[in-house]
Amino acid sequence: MFLTKTVILKIANPDNDLVETMKKYSDGMNYASEIVFDKGKPISAMKLQQEVYPYLRETLKLKSQMSCNIPRQVAGCYKTLKKQKKVKWQKVEFSPSSMTFSYKRDFVIDEDTVKITTINGRKAYSILNYDYAKQYFDGSWKYQASKVVKQRDGNYYFHLCVGKEIPDKELTDASTFMGIDVGMNYLAVASTTDRKCSFFAGGEIKNLRNQYKSMRKRLQSKGTLSAKRMLKYISGKEKRLMRDVNHTISKEIVKFAIEKGISVIGLEDLTGIRDSTLSKVSKKRRHNHSSWAFRQLQTFIEYKAKEVGIITHYVDPSYTSQTCIRCNHISKNNRNRLSFRCEKCDYANNADLIGAMNIEHKTRDYRYILKSQGCLSATQTNA
Template sequence: MEQMTITAKVQIAATDADKVLLDETMSVYRDACNYVSGYVFQTHDLKQFSLNKVLYSTLREKFGLKSQMAQSVLKTVIARYRTILENQNKWIRPTFKKPQYDLVWNRDYSLTQNCFSVNTLNGRVKLPYFAEGMSKYFDHTIYRFGTAKLTNKHGKYYLYIPVTYDVEKSNISDICNVVGIDRGINFVVATYDSHHKSGFVSGKAIKQKRANYSKLRKELQMRQTPSSRRRLKAIGHRENRWMQDVNHCVSKALVENNPKHTLFVLEDLSGIRNATERVKTKDRYVSVSWSFYDLEQKLIYKAKQNQSSVIKVDPRYTSQCCPVCGHTEKSNRNKKIHLFTCKNCGYQSNDDRIGAMNLYRMGINYLSDSQSTKESNDSYTVATE
């Protein structure tokens, strides 16, 4: 078994009086986080015990926080600093700009099928919420709630709850299907599977919509007004949400259209940004902004839910190698017309399909190598007993 964590989004149904109370609590919580952040930046102290000893009384008296809220503030700031140190490897002071409230399960908040109970500056309040899709998570023998985040977006209040549960881990010996997935711009994905079937998701409409966003962004940048800057920020968020929804739909379709215990094979595109130096300047926006990583992450967690697996392999020559005879040559691929023609055996096909076929072959080789390793280990075990 292995653990899976997903984030459940719950909208709170708050009255005007509730909104005032929640806004005040989240604003004070944010201000307290910034106060603690400044102290940590000066002292580089990330130990909750010592921070609590120095700052607890101030958080209670100056900000009026309840005891549990004061502890949550310390944990929030410590977690943010540790993330920065892990990613940046240097001390950078985080600033908490938007009102927020981090809630520890069964301490700062609780959730039943009818009610959201939360600790505020004026005591605990119980609020209704839109429960659609949440009912399955209340079996706490299976699902476990973690530290949630309460936010206010355009006057609507949302609770983001991490939900952890166990899923059966897929073993190599259980794999019954292999799917090679070539990600690109002309086609969002091109696939080739164990049934020798190919599939394509066109990227034409996505490319066009991104071009429209890029054009609008340039026009707004030229205006240099406060309203244009606000508009720029808004369309940036909108474009990200739209692209995430596209990736959600594509990854969901990939998992649902294949059986359990499928092995999905992707190219390891971790160095794709470095490749933009070889791309024409006018094409760099599309190459860099195309959200390959987001699609990859969504596919990984959806595959786990379906007892399937995802592996990443070396992307070199996947679009230059002939899947029939194995001949590899750069001129095999004509990028302009998206056609692959093997200079050795003459095999022709779409270049993205060729990439998917080669990824499928690498998946088959991975299974074969894993099985050989397992058999060798088993033989060694028997021989030494």
């Protein structure tokens, strides 16, 4: 299994060469973007490179590797756009706030310095190395394509992408399981095989998002240019808030899993669930439902768990909040908002906790199915 991480390091002494290189890089991205947009459909990175490479090298004076990175990024961006069925074909515009570099060809790095290829040659920049980041310079990690990013505060950061092989773990060898139910009342609820549980509250975040919602409503009614700028600012601030919260919650969940000796964390496969359930949600709650970063939280849990050797497995989310964990009776009447009471056996509990229990149960069942199939195959082979 290959584990990847992005380590963010502040560049202490950015200069005009770096700024100008990023500007020319974004100019090249926009030039390539316009060519793809005019064609009305995505094209391969190789074909795009053939069309834009001379301009990038001769007019913009970009280095050869940069001139290869640009068509790959732009082609990939439009392929992703095409896959999003609800998004219309549109021209993608790039700002001079991010630039991709290839390891060794465009940059080399150590604990204190990153040497970057600019339009005026290779230059050394000091980086502020943090205690948590020093582990990624011990020689066990491989450096990959990385980025320089200009943040809203005007500072420049090097987003170093690192990776390394870690031992694979088989789900069939697991013995301890935990299910995670994600939601808006509680950001997450965890339940283990031996019924240890933990609630990760989201009430404060919900209140903050309601405040943002009220602000958006007032600004949208004004419709002025300054109001639109503020709307964009609020949107970015809200996304950063959710990202920080999801990082914190995922860290706490994985810590809880380590403490309980968990081998596998079960999560709901939420692919497509946002669109399929949106019509069932009242208009008043639709914004929260559609914009809540459930999948982001799951992704953070997944990669943090992988780092410490815990497997993650996704299960079918059907009826996890409607199934009685005691008698397996399924009914939408079993759940009433935050409460769960089985109409058949009268078992009662918190509805989100019931969801986490059922996810853990489905994950454990899947392990036994795999185990039994393996045994069957071995028996047939020996026969």
